Amino acid sequence: MIKILLLTDFSSGYSRSLLKGIVKYAKECESWSFYRMPSYFRELYGNEGIVKWAKDWGANAIIAQLGEIDIEILNELNIPIIVQNYSDRHELISNLTGDYFNTGVMAADFFLRKGYKHFAYYGFKDTIWMRERGEGFATTVEKKGYQTFRYTDHQEEYNILDFNHEILKLWLENLPKPIAMFACDDFHALQITEICKMYGIDIPNDIAVLGVDNDELLCNISDPKLSSIELDVDNGGYLAGKLLHQFLEKKASPPIDIIINPIRVVSRESTEKYAISNKYIEIVMKYIDKNYMNDISVIDIINIVPFSRRVLEKLFKKETAITIYHYIQLVRINNFCELLISTNLPLIDAALEVGFYDYKNVSRIFIKEKKLTPYQYRKTFANIENIAQ
Numbered sequence: 001m002i003k004i005l006l007l008t009d010f011s012s013g014y015s016r017s018l019l020k021g022i023v024k025y026a027k028e029c030e031s032w033s034f035y036r037m038p039s040y041f042r043e044l045y046g047n048e049g050i051v052k053w054a055k056d057w058g059a060n061a062i063i064a065q066l067g068e069i070d071i072e073i074l075n076e077l078n079i080p081i082i083v084q085n086y087s088d089r090h091e092l093i094s095n096l097t098g099d100y101f102n103t104g105v106m107a108a109d110f111f112l113r114k115g116y117k118h119f120a121y122y123g124f125k126d127t128i129w130m131r132e133r134g135e136g137f138a139t140t141v142e143k144k145g146y147q148t149f150r151y152t153d154h155q156e157e158y159n160i161l162d163f164n165h166e167i168l169k170l171w172l173e174n175l176p177k178p179i180a181m182f183a184c185d186d187f188h189a190l191q192i193t194e195i196c197k198m199y200g201i202d203i204p205n206d207i208a209v210l211g212v213d214n215d216e217l218l219c220n221i222s223d224p225k226l227s228s229i230e231l232d233v234d235n236g237g238y239l240a241g242k243l244l245h246q247f248l249e250k251k252a253s254p255p256i257d258i259i260i261n262p263i264r265v266v267s268r269e270s271t272e273k274y275a276i277s278n279k280y281i282e283i284v285m286k287y288i289d290k291n292y293m294n295d296i297s298v299i300d301i302i303n304i305v306p307f308s309r310r311v312l313e314k315l316f317k318k319e320t321a322i323t324i325y326h327y328i329q330l331v332r333i334n335n336f337c338e339l340l341i342s343t344n345l346p347l348i349d350a351a352l353e354v355g356f357y358d359y360k361n362v363s364r365i366f367i368k369e370k371k372l373t374p375y376q377y378r379k380t381f382a383n384i385e386n387i388a389q
Contacts, residue, residue, distance in 0.1 A: 001031045002029070003057060004033070004061050005034075013215030017233035021233065022237040025239075025240075032241075051077060063244070064082075081254075082240050095257045097260070098261070099260070100128065100136065101136035103133050104132070104137035105139075110265045115281070115319045119137070119141045119147070120151075120181045121150050121181075122182070133184050134148075149179075151168070151171055168191065169198075180210070185212045186219060189210065193209055203269075203270055204272055214229065219266075222270065229262050230263045231261070232260055263381050264338070276319050280312075283305060284301055284312070288301070288331055293353060293355045335354040
């Protein structure tokens with residue numbers, strides 16, 4: 001019997017998905033047992049009490065949240081430990097971390113393609129995932145010559161229990177409009193949508209809001225429903241279980257980090273607006289979004305607007321920072337990704353569904369955008385339980 005002590009909070013959608021992945025790996029093994037240490041135990045008995053309890057129970061390994069425990073004391077147990085990052089990464093221990101920076105890059109790219117010129121980030125400085133998501137977002141935006149308005153420029157200290165809706169309301173009201181708002185996670189994005197609803201700030205016309213985690217409960221209680229970046233959390237949990245098993249069998253030695261990657265933006269009503277000043281460019285974008293699965297080209301698009309090809313290309317790139325051809329390819333790639341992870345369609349059939357008629361060409365384009373082949377992408381990110389049979 002392998003006994004795993006869980007010293008982390010599983011109240012969020014992210015953490016529950018993480019646990020789901022760990023349990024999935026455990027089911028493939030002969031016999032694993034879990035114990036989730038209640039928070040009151042830590043409050044009553046401290047870290048020394050946790051160590052004593054772990055020894056008495058005979059824990060073989062620990063998965064913990066770094067911000068809530070003392071690693072040095074837990075190391076006295078001399079058993080494998082994987083820590084879920086909170087304030088920072090730990091150099092001497094295996095981190096269950098994420099590609100936070102590129103999550104911010106994905107958010108920025110999403111909004112830039114929609115033509116936004118004003119950007120804001122709602123996140124704080126006390127956790128590594130908040131800091132690095134904000135850095136990735138701001139860095140990408142600044143490379144395009146734009147500024148990022150950060151809530152932390154006005155709020156250096158933050159405590160979730162001290163949430164001040166009046167301060168947040170004033171910050172939101174004073175932002176230039178329309179603006180693309182990236183929140184560090186869905187919980188904070190929901191705070192934005194709730195404050196906007198309370199004070200009559202229009203989402204998505206004034207503020208388009210994007211979160212992280214794709215927590216379906218939070219995203220769907222938001223009004224309007226919240227767009228969010230989906231992370232490869234289930235797989236991260238599975239890999240954490242597998243890595244612990246390798247440590248226990250002496251097939252690997254810590255520290256080895258597990259990195260959870262962003263997969264895609266799941267679009268809902270909170271980001272459905274284009275921030276395009278030229279109505280004809282917005283017409284073109286809506287036409288592409290509606291007809292991407294057909295054999296459309298730049299020449300076809302010229303017929304729906306009163307511009308020459310040269311003028312249209314110039315105006316489109318000014319508004320979106322990319323060419324019309326590139327925009328068509330990105331729309332197709334994003335919808336191709338959706339089919340790869342949500343259906344069991346053969347790769348060639350999935351490519352045809354989104355308007356790619358040359359599979360060799362789509363593989364080349366896909367690798368350029370996603371750094372993986374379509375097959376590798378499906379194998380890495382597809383949730384088998386959600387694939388239609």
